[in-house]
Amino acid sequence: MLVVAVAPFMLDSYTLSILVRAIFFAMLALTVDILWGYTGVLTFGQSAFFGAGAYAAGLVFTHLGFSPEMAALALGEALLSAGLIALLVGWLSFYHGATPLYASVISLVLPIVMTQLLFSGGTFTGSSSGLTGYVSFDLSLEAWFWWAGFALIAITALAWRFVHSDAGRLLVATRDNEMRCSYLGINTSTLKIGLLVATALVAAVAGFGYASFSGVVAPELAGFVFGTEIIIWVALGGRGTLIGPVFGALLIECASAYLGGSLPYVWKLLLGAAFVGVIVLLPQGLLPALLARWLPKHWATSAKPAVTLVEAAARPTSGAQATEAVALRGVGKHYGSLRVLKDIDLVAAPGELVSLIGPNGAGKTTLMRCMSDGAERSSGTVHIAGNDIGRAPPYVAVRYGLGRKFQTANVFATLTVAESLRIARTRLDPPSLWRRAEQLALPAYALAVLQVTQLDKKLDTEARNLSHGEQQALELAMVLAMEPRVLLLDEPTAGLTLAERTLIGQVFLDLTHRFGLCLLLVEHDIEFVREISTRLVVLHEGHIAMQGSVQEVVESELVRTIYSGAAATPHGASA
């Protein structure tokens, strides 16, 4: 801040005016960093929103003249147009099932369409030469610098606060594993559309400021070349750091202004070479590399406040309990002519623990997928706690009370154990936009899983550094943290030792007996299944071959032939 305060007295007016322009660009770089660096949405289109803001100012001041009222009108128009465009583009890019590549392509198309519109606007938009010579705010260069400089600091500070808050972790969670988010009941489409709109508004304000300051708007401001340049600033500065992209933008803009004049072509070459060099040698960008070298180590690592686990207050179960926790009727699934599931009828009540067994490839995991994602099945209906899931994406079934643990651990690679659990609580305890909570309230049974597997001693460990079995346990704890009514567990004890298995089995019994949850379990460990199940269902070649009590099923001829094989194998050594 001190630097911003005193800089005007130290620098000549040419440098100062370049810096003001660069500051507006830096705000834009900030929005790209939030989208790309934190959320993983690679966008080339933020320039379009900057252009929308700039042209709002240019058009109003040129055609309607300048007055404080007109300035307010122009700013309002900038926000409105950028917001609406972002809403439309966001909806197009992030609807359920759209791939990230698709979103990037749309972000590339947007600035191209914008520039074409500006080109074809005739005298109204000034076509290719843009608009110049309009009257704008009567401010001295120093005043502009202060305004812009402090605005940049304020926006950076707000963004910093946000991405480091509990809500900000949602962005990283979305980047790491969107599927997991969806299965935690989080609608990532809405989240990303909202984020795009918010960043578009900031970009529009930056564009508005830029146009008011420079007195020139040109179609290039909305173009994809500019949009790509921002990506370069962010990558050079260090994506996912906020400060890095800001300095990247300031540095490159200033260097361009000086060197671009004296070395017109060589400069571009140098910039390109520097970009390639940084990507190859310092893939994290300049700032993180510099910090790693000069900052003492504890600076980088001690930032996270310690989290204490507490037990969540019991929630009153809303309304009358449905008698059918989960009900499938006539569910089928086929890929072309290959029928994977045929006419599955399966009903389970609260407090029941139903185990699904069957040979590898019988369709067990497919069945679980059909229960949770409405788009999966080819025919039939699925009800969760009495609600028809229709064709809705997984987060809807989750909101009806479903929790699903996948066969292979499905967690957030770069989030810590505590952060992951917090994300899982997003729907029950809405996270703060500004703070990190120091307490994490979890239901008793989720705490039990953490204790049994000793994950409660590793709250600050990132998920990717956990062992395979610990990741499985973390996912289970995350699913339980949602306080589901129906639990789908695909091999929950895989990768756990016998002792851990027994303890987890106790937790499952508790869930059904004490808390009245309905559990559906896919397991191969017959001993484990035998001890905790109330009912067994045998799936074979896509249909239910048999169901009944544990005793009946395990001793049946069918299960012996298709599943468990010959009589028990001798234990111990073989020569």
Added chain:
Amino acid sequence: MIIPALELKDVESGYEQAMVLRGVSLQIAPGEIMALLGKNGMGKTTLLKAVIGYLPKRAGTVQVFGQDVTHWPAHRVARQRVAYSPQEQALFAELSIRDNLRLGLSSDKGFDEGYAAMTEHFPFLAGRLAQLAGTLSGGEQKMLVVARALMMRPRLILIDEITEGLQPSVITRLAASLRRERATHGTAMLIVEQNVGFALQVADRYSVLKRGEIVAVGATADPSAEQIINSQLQV
């Protein structure tokens, strides 16, 4: 003196700051099957990754058939005919079963013979060469990963939790398959397991890993083996 198939001497390795293996020494003779047991997070997978060359070693040496491979990258270690069958489903989902199996070989020569052997071990593979690996069920994918590793006729194979997610009858058959593979080709094996029963059935010797150190080694034929292992896994 026989040159061991695999010899680790005081190996230390881990991830960034976290030291996982703290001086592990281990020997496997040619044609020997060793089971590596231990609770979660004790470093079993880390040990396999250190051997195959995915993780740098901070101290100690790793030798494969007398060749020092301590600082070799994974592809060079693999060319010593060391196969690795990881725990996670490391398949090429968009490639067919045939292509996945073929990738373990340097040429088409020997494919048919290898494939015939694999369908014997894993009957589900029969007649499904053209199917995309990504469309297999979870358990089938695990079996394909092992089949791919065995295809290259390794001298030493590292297998990480093969029984996870497999149905009981398949596990029983797999134990027989691994022992037959060893009997016919003399393949040395290091198998990481949670399923103690399976490990004792397949392996000649066992080691228990605890907080990055080997705390027990013994022969599986020893009648007290299971008891020793279980007491080590308790605490």
